[in-house]
Amino acid sequence: MAVFTPVALDEVNAWLCQHYNLGTATDIKGISSGIENSNFFLTTNKDGQTTEYVLTLFERLSREQLPYYLELMGHLAQKGIPVPAPARDKTEQIIGILNGKPATIVSKLSGSSRLSPNADHCAAVGAMLAKMHLAGQDFKLSQPNLRSLNWWQATIPLVKQHLNAAQNSLIDSELADQTAFFASKDYQALPAGPSHCDLFRDNVLFDSSSGKDQLGGFFDFYFAGNDKWLFDVAVTVNDWCIDLGTGVLDQARYDGLVNAYQSVRPFEKTEIASWNLMLRAAALRFWVSRLWDYYLPREAEMLTPHDPKHFERILIQRRDVISCISSV
Ligand SMILES: Nc1ncnc2c1ncn2[C@@H]1O[C@H](COP(=O)(O)OP(=O)(O)O)[C@@H](O)[C@H]1O
Numbered sequence: 001m002a003v004f005t006p007v008a009l010d011e012v013n014a015w016l017c018q019h020y021n022l023g024t025a026t027d028i029k030g031i032s033s034g035i036e037n038s039n040f041f042l043t044t045n046k047d048g049q050t051t052e053y054v055l056t057l058f059e060r061l062s063r064e065q066l067p068y069y070l071e072l073m074g075h076l077a078q079k080g081i082p083v084p085a086p087a088r089d090k091t092e093q094i095i096g097i098l099n100g101k102p103a104t105i106v107s108k109l110s111g112s113s114r115l116s117p118n119a120d121h122c123a124a125v126g127a128m129l130a131k132m133h134l135a136g137q138d139f140k141l142s143q144p145n146l147r148s149l150n151w152w153q154a155t156i157p158l159v160k161q162h163l164n165a166a167q168n169s170l171i172d173s174e175l176a177d178q179t180a181f182f183a184s185k186d187y188q189a190l191p192a193g194p195s196h197c198d199l200f201r202d203n204v205l206f207d208s209s210s211g212k213d214q215l216g217g218f219f220d221f222y223f224a225g226n227d228k229w230l231f232d233v234a235v236t237v238n239d240w241c242i243d244l245g246t247g248v249l250d251q252a253r254y255d256g257l258v259n260a261y262q263s264v265r266p267f268e269k270t271e272i273a274s275w276n277l278m279l280r281a282a283a284l285r286f287w288v289s290r291l292w293d294y295y296l297p298r299e300a301e302m303l304t305p306h307d308p309k310h311f312e313r314i315l316i317q318r319r320d321v322i323s324c325i326s327s328v
């Protein structure tokens with residue numbers, strides 16, 4: 001992780017007591033995975049009942065940007081999509097300030113990540129992603145994906161000095177192709193709405209307490225934004241359906257995810273035509289952010305930057321091998 005801003009039990013207790021009706025904090029533990037925010041498992045006791053929450057202190061996002069993510073989680077949770085529901089304080093606010101940082105408390109989902117998923121896990125994720133897209137259609141707030149084309153255009157010049165000649169040529173060429181893609185009529189026509197934009201294996205939980213692996217929920221909505229739904233699918237496929245060593249797509253997991261998604265929301269013709277460029281866009285997005293995190297790191301108590309090379313490999317794969325999706 002990342003615990004960028006430490007929080008002690010007495011600090012959180014004073015804060016809870018002043019602002020929330022959640023009882024007393026009995027335990028707080030820093031979470032060592034995650035690279036964006038400071039996260040803690042928080043245990044409370046209210047009238048003898050113990051409840052577990054996740055406390056997040058936001059390190060990069062401003063207080064103004066947060067209502068979109070938190071209200072979206074609340075909206076989706078209300079519609080039956082398994083995502084963390086934000087707790088409201090005594091004055092119905094979902095954001096407070098703790099140790100100088102914007103902070104929120106959300107419900108803790110059950111289960112654990114499946115870091116070596118099979119086709120059934122991918123199918124469960126694909127179907128729920130499509131349901132989530134449909135459930136988000138009537139969400140009233142709107143905020144763009146802040147890590148889209150404008151951000152790539154602003155960030156690539158900051159990391160280029162660290163790249164070799166071949167990498168520089170690849171990143172320039174892909175940025176030019178993506179700039180043209182974003183300006184195209186096909187791109188403009190793609191269906192869009194609230195999207196998670198970071199639905200990696202480590203942002204989904206599965207619960208096996210019933211004896212069978214069941215989707216526990218999606219979390220970490222802090223890269224969410226209104227974007228093309230196809231971008232969300234491409235981000236998800238580029239992580240869930242690949243061989244992590246090579247970046248090559250695994251056909252069974254790929255079919256599992258894409259077919260299950262389409263069983264809920266079939267792709268439109270423009271989406272089918274845009275698929276390969278969107279897989280490349282999704283690879284570029286994470287290559288750039290990983291380069292940025294790697295070469296311009298922040299202070300943290302525990303921080304392991306993700307390997308940028310991984311998404312460079314995936315981008316090269318998607319440029320070399322054209323992947324198709326068909327209509328159902
Ligand atoms: N609502 C939640 N329910 C259960 N576990 C959670 C929840 N939110 C976060 N976590 C745990 O915290 C870890 C870090 O959270 P994450 O949102 O990925 O951090 P970051 O935003 O810093 O990348 C996750 O891997 C997961 O184990």
Ligand SMILES: N[C@@H](CCOP(=O)(O)O)C(=O)O
Nearest residue numbers: 034035036198200220286306
């Ligand atoms: N999923 C991204 C990094 C974002 O970190 P997360 O822990 O908030 O998902 C990547 O793998 O580069």
